[in-house]
Amino acid sequence: MAGTDESGTGGGGARLTFLGGVGTVTGSKYLLEAGGRRILVDCGLFQGFKQLRLRNWAPFPVPPASLDAVVLTHAHLDHSGALPLLTRAGFRGPILCTPATADLCGVLLPDSGFLQEKDADYANRHGFSKHHPALPLYTLAEAEASLERFAPVEFGREHAVAPGITLRFRPAGHILGAAIAELDLPDGTRFVASGDLGRLNSPTMPDPAPVRRADVLLVESTYGDRSHDPRDPEDMLAEVITRTAARGGTVLVPAFAVGRTQALLYHLHRLKAARRIPDLPIFLDSPMAQDATDLFRKHQGEHRLSAAETRAACGVARYVRDAAESKALAANAFPKVILSASGMATGGRVLHHLKVYAPDRRNTILFSGFQAGGTRGAQMVAGAESVKIHGAHIPVRAEVDNLSMLSAHADAAEILAWLRGFAHPPRQTYVVHGEPGAADALRHRIEEELGWPCRVPEHGEQVALG
Missing domain, CATH: 3.40.50.10890 (Rossmann fold)
Structure with a gap:
């Protein structure tokens, strides 16, 4: 990760590094550095292709102990599933999320650790793994230990993450507890991460809350190249x-x-x-x-x-x-x-x-x-x-x-409808959490239909937010 040292931003301008959730719909991890602080937005597992899953076993790209906090948008494992790895490696800050997300992670993370152990044991007993012995990515006990770091924050409440950095969660729809994260930084920049946006008019979940302002925006693109089947x-x-x-x-x-x-x-x-x-x-x-x-x-x-x-x-x-x-x-x-x-x-x-x-x-x-x-x-x-x-x-x-x-994800038209709720275009919009075709299709629509500056970042890329 070029240009990053263990002390944070060293007093320089805010910057963002894309550690996951780009070029794929899994492994969401975005490192935000501002005011000498480091905040990780989401900490998900990579899933799917083997070359993605192998990233789960690699050392974390920055020392976990150097992180001040994790901001978690929701409980799905592609956003939360690597938290046990982070805490095992030395992270000791708070994991900030909504109360429902904390409750769901209390179910999902231990279950994930349990399944990791069961799968490794099954592979060893039946001898089909290439690894001898097959090991779990993390254990049930390690997953349960990560739950001690959770610090719930109610929707709409302002929370001081660090001096000069304030967090607010707004409902994203999608699943119980899912949030859009707004972070106000010391230099006045408002950073917004959409998390996973829910459907409009879902029978079970509310619509994503409107957001009026963002200077820098991360928007998901899972269905950025398609419309949902209109059938009942x-x-x-x-x-x-x-x-x-x-x-x-x-x-x-x-x-x-x-x-x-x-x-x-x-x-x-x-x-x-x-x-x-x-x-x-x-x-x-x-x-x-x-x-x-x-x-x-x-x-x-x-x-x-x-x-x-x-x-x-x-x-x-x-x-x-x-x-x-x-x-x-x-x-x-x-x-x-x-x-x-x-x-x-x-x-x-x-x-x-x-x-x-x-x-x-x-x-x-x-x-x-x-x-x-x-x-x-x-x-x-x-x-x-x-x-x-x-x-x-x-x-x-x-x-x-x-x-x-x-699907619990907004399709392309629903994402565009949510974006049209902004009062002014962000200085920069980054399209994340999508397969390459979907992300680029949404980028093109945002540029053509809204006239916003918009990019699809690369894995590991670092950008200045000022």
Whole structure:
């Protein structure tokens, strides 16, 4: 990282270094240096292609002990999942986030550490890893230790991160607790990071809050090159479930534990109540997703569902807690719907279900949103005839579909609508958190339609903010 020393900015102007979340939708990490302080905005895991995942094992590009604080926009692992690595390596500052994000990370991070250990143990017992022994990226205990650094900040409250640096969180929609981060710097610069922006008119989450001013803006571009499918997700869900049940099959839904699972439960409840789908049993086989669903009750005022709708959505599925029950579920051939993490089929219990259900033509594998390049989900949606799971190639004969309209990310038009809420153009806008084509497409639209100065940064690039 050229031009950076261990003492921060050394009194010079503010600067920003892109340590992740550029050229990809994963690994979000942005180092902000101002007034002699270092603040890391997000600390996510890289996922997908092997060359990206290998970055998770590399030493952190700046000494973690030199960071004054982490500002966390939301709980998804591509934004929070590397926090245990950071604290293990010596970070001792606060992790600032909304209360709901802190609660969700209390579920996601320990689960991530647990799965890391389980996957390493499984690889060692079955001998399919190239590493001897296979090691977890971090452990359950290390994930739990990182939770001690969390310091929740309510939406809208001004919080002094360091002398001359003030933070405010505004609702981003997307998932429970997701925030747009505004940071006012000592030289008067207002730095805004969009985090992941939610959909407009979502049935479960509020619209992203309008922001009037930013001097420097980071905006996500996950769907920067496309529009969401306008079809009603309940119509498509009803068609897929009815069609699969008619041939005696099971619908397996690899579901993101936070956000997507709760939206799916809401839609499944409505379909069952209206008798638009057969009366099949619905199983939620993800302890993490179950805990996240329970948090919807705790943070009732931060989403659009009424208390009655929340209770009904949470009650539509049977919870599968222990591993033995999960294995028994996979062994039972009766038609059913199974929701299981992870949403891109990168790990978790869904892998064991895929080994059972993917080879059978009667079944359907139904994804529910964006599939990052290099993930099993992306391979299957693209038509792969087999996928590699636990060292074996598993044939994919089941029907594969994707409820892309259920994405929790704003599409290109919705991102542009949010940007039009600014009173004045930022001095500079950086398009991040997108595959290269999506990021560049959004850059082009921002330049052409809004007339703003706009760039897609490179991984590791450092820029001055003054």
